[in-house]
Amino acid sequence: MRLRTLEIALEGLEGFGRPDARIEQYVTPAPLAARLLHHAHLLGDIGGKAVCDLGCGTGILACGAALLGAGRVTGVELDPDAIAAAKRNAARLGAGISFVQGDVRDPGLIGGLGSFDTVVMNPPFGAQDPHADRPFVDAALALAPVVYGIFNAGSLPFLEAYTRERAALEFAIGGFLPLKRSLPFHRRGVVEIEVEVVRMRRR
Secondary structure (H helix, E strand, O other): OOHHHHHHHHHOOOOOOOOOHHHOOOOOOHHHHHHHHHHHHHOOOOEOOEEEEEOOOOOHHHHHHHHOOEOEEEEEEOOHHHHHHHHHHHHHHOOOOEEEEOOOOOHHHHHHOOOOOEEEEOOOOOOOOOOOOHHHHHHHHHHOOEEEEEEEOOOHHHHHHHOOOOEEEEEEEEEEEEEEOOOOOOOOOEEEEEEEEEEEEEO
């Protein structure tokens, strides 16, 4: 599937009905999601692989992985309303995805998920809860040898230090995450956040 074809398929998916600022519920834009997934697919990390979308929200990365031919896709999400939307999105695309409600900070949950070939994720950046991305990094590296994550631009020094003994950061692709006004405290229509798509390989 071509990059633009994937992007178009993901653009029409349902977003958050009532986004929760406390857990930084922002929709991953289709162009950014498609770029991450298409790059991972070209490197052999999606097609036929077991893929886990951590903090899947309404399922855009999980759905994209399924469209690219992942052998098994699981989405993990804390918010039951988001999971309901993710299931509707998967059904709309005819994508076979398993969704699990739970907190990535729960070792029992992570241990019970089994193993995967690849994790994809757009974790919280820590704007509301400092270091909120760390449990996602920990869980991702526990689940799969290869991890793709979307992080704030400039996060590489932190990620290198935090995962030094556990993972190698193989590359980062720059991009932008446009945040549309969706919460009461937002003042601007759209704010573009500079981000990096990072590939980590477990040591």
